[in-house]
Amino acid sequence: MLRKIILTIVLGGIFILLYAPQTDAAxxxxxxxxxxxxxxxxxxxxxxxxxxxxxxxxxxxxxxxxxxxxxxxxxxxxxxxxxxxxxxxxxxxxxxxxxxxxxxxxxxxxxxxxxxxxxxxxxxxxxxxxxxxxxxxxxxxxxxxxxxxxxxxxxxxxxxxxxxxxxxxxxxxxxxxxxxxxxxxxxxxxxxxxxxxxxxxxxxxxxxxxxxxxxxxxxxxxxxxxxxxxxxxxxxxxxxxxxxxxxxxxxxxxxxxxxxxxxxxxxxxxxxxxxxxxxxxxxxxxxxxxxxxxxxxxxxxxxxxxxxxALLGKTIVLDPGHGDHDAGASGNGLQEKDIVLDVGIRTRDKMVNAGAKIVMTRTTDTFLALRERSAIGNNSGADSFISIHSNAAENPAAHGTEVYYDTSFSSFESRRLAEEIQKELVKRMGTSDRGEKQANFHVIDATRIPSILVELGFISNPTDAAKLGSPTYRQRSADAIYYGTVNFYN
Ligand SMILES: [Zn+2]
Structure with missing residues (x-):
């Protein structure tokens, strides 16, 4: 009996150690x-x-x-x-x-x-x-x-x-x-x-x-x-x-x-x-x-x-894709790594302003491996993870916005977050709606909290690219990610 009680206490302690940080920031x-x-x-x-x-x-x-x-x-x-x-x-x-x-x-x-x-x-x-x-x-x-x-x-x-x-x-x-x-x-x-x-x-x-x-x-x-x-x-x-x-x-x-x-x-x-x-x-x-x-x-x-x-007390990881020698997609005079960093910083400022704590995987033109990004997602005590990218295709006619989620962890929440952000992006950027999609990209697959990967638009499409290059539209992208996240937490 005593052994049972001790075991309960020990397990209880482990439970608290594992779960206390999550319930603390709230x-x-x-x-x-x-x-x-x-x-x-x-x-x-x-x-x-x-x-x-x-x-x-x-x-x-x-x-x-x-x-x-x-x-x-x-x-x-x-x-x-x-x-x-x-x-x-x-x-x-x-x-x-x-x-x-x-x-x-x-x-x-x-x-x-x-x-x-x-x-x-x-x-x-x-x-x-x-x-x-x-x-x-x-x-x-x-x-x-x-x-x-x-x-x-x-x-x-x-x-x-x-x-x-x-x-x-x-x-x-x-x-x-x-x-x-x-x-x-x-x-x-x-x-x-x-x-x-x-x-x-x-x-x-x-x-x-x-x-x-x-x-x-x-x-x-x-x-x-x-x-x-x-x-x-x-x-x-x-x-x-x-x-x-x-x-x-x-x-x-x-x-x-x-x-x-x-x-x-x-x-x-x-x-x-x-x-x-x-x-x-x-x-x-x-x-x-x-x-x-x-x-x-x-x-x-x-x-x-x-x-x-809605964002008070939330910790959110923003992950602008690529960086340094990895430019990501390029086209129409633009490089993905620059667009997504700018949108990431604008999103951060907006979310911090609303009382969220933001963890950026990068704030400068530096490179992080994918597993380093997911490790930040898993080790920062964050509530959600948003990776920001822009798309490219061989066919310049391909265009529009899509958001990916993965079903390995927090599948239901990830999908809901994807839906909310997709809706706002399409509305605010005036891009065509390619929908929410499931994919097991490493950063959203290995990150155990609700996590999504945003493809703002196609850098290879002249109309989308014009928007991705414009400060006004980058701000709209950031607003969309912000409001989508607010709606998700509401
Ligand atoms: Zn990318």
Missing amino acids: ELRIDGKNRFEVAINVSQKGWSNSNTVILTNYLAYADALSASPLAFKKNAPILLTQNQYITPSTKSEIIRLRAKEAVIIGGTGSISIQAANELKAMGLSVTRIDGKDRFIVAQNISKQLSNKGKAVIAYGLNFPDALAIAPYAARNEYPILLTGKDSLPSATKAALREKNITSTVIIGGEGSVSNTVKSQLPSPSRIGGANRFEVAENVIRHFNLSTQNVFLSSGMDFADALTGSVLAAKKNAPLLLTIPTRLPNETKSIIKDRTINTFTILGGKASVNTNST
């Missing part, structure tokens, strides 16, 4: 059709049970801005509710968590007495952290935290800046205190004294917290930014935070980021912000600089669109 979405559900799904992801739940009104960001550090301290999820009653799905989640205590953030205008009574009727002890205004609520929350000597100061009349720093503040149990732009509220001054704060971090630029306020704070430093996305980016840069796992949420609303912030803190993950339809440049820039490839996306597809995140 994207996880904590979905939900509304903010209540997202909060519940965050809770289910992070807590199998919890003594305490933090409850905030689903619309009242003002109360909730400062709640993350308290939630983290109590190891409690933040759940959302309506004012007059506890939202039924939230109620079910409180039951699942077997919670004994509910901490209500905000006054009866946010969560009514009836709603609090519902919680009591469920057997929970209920405490309320209240205050005449949001500044006092923040001060009162800070009273529940240990004295760490440091506090975060955020503009209290809007939410985006405070969100970005919430996981960091939560993890370090630094209170998030609120301020007006030009005057420091007396409640915040009082909290700074009560908590023996000796240094402060202002989150946001002078447009949200002025230097007049700054001058009244103990040893202030500022994390600024031209907009909320850059502020979030700068939080990571300022504290040099680990980016092994990064949470991503819409910066256009507070709810998902707020309820996700405690889980992010538990996982030591910073938060980046996005808009629903595309990644803002500021967010892209840090993803690129830090080669971030593991993401937890907060919210449904309406909050963070799948097209903007």
Whole structure:
């Protein structure tokens, strides 16, 4: 029996060693059709049970801005509710968590007495952290935290800046205190004294917290930014935070980021912000600089669109064929090795911009043997492999685009990837459709991940060659490979 257990452990260990890297670099979405559900799904992801739940009104960001550090301290999820009653799905989640205590953030205008009574009727002890205004609520929350000597100061009349720093503040149990732009509220001054704060971090630029306020704070430093996305980016840069796992949420609303912030803190993950339809440049820039490839996306597809995140966390090998003494096909004044390298680099730039990690088999006019290319495909921990070529035939009339896949490994996915890219190439390049084809070319046969070989067009055909020589069409080829890959991952 013992031997059996040991064997199980050893095999289990081997299994983890073999498979852990693949599942590590990934994207996880904590979905939900509304903010209540997202909060519940965050809770289910992070807590199998919890003594305490933090409850905030689903619309009242003002109360909730400062709640993350308290939630983290109590190891409690933040759940959302309506004012007059506890939202039924939230109620079910409180039951699942077997919670004994509910901490209500905000006054009866946010969560009514009836709603609090519902919680009591469920057997929970209920405490309320209240205050005449949001500044006092923040001060009162800070009273529940240990004295760490440091506090975060955020503009209290809007939410985006405070969100970005919430996981960091939560993890370090630094209170998030609120301020007006030009005057420091007396409640915040009082909290700074009560908590023996000796240094402060202002989150946001002078447009949200002025230097007049700054001058009244103990040893202030500022994390600024031209907009909320850059502020979030700068939080990571300022504290040099680990980016092994990064949470991503819409910066256009507070709810998902707020309820996700405690889980992010538990996982030591910073938060980046996005808009629903595309990644803002500021967010892209840090993803690129830090080669971030593991993401937890907060919210449904309406909050963070799948097209903007399809390649997040993906590692893709791009393999421009041939190189150096091996020119590949030539004709009409062109050499295949140059065309495919240019298209490969353009594809790389486009994919990196979308948050993918790209491994190029070559970036210059160098030669690699076929088995070196497939070895890169197999050893880079990549999710897919795309080899880029252009065709040639004796008959100059032969023309069109085709994509090859192989059935030795990942056959189904390889074929789907081929179909998606073929469709985009034909559409964007205006070439004739020669279809997806099966072939056992070494690079796609020996590469164990979904792998395809693209033949952009015929260098030997004058019409195709004109396109292959044109920067506009090379960019279109790159766009096609990009969008085909995005569609594949969607
Ligand atoms: Zn070739």
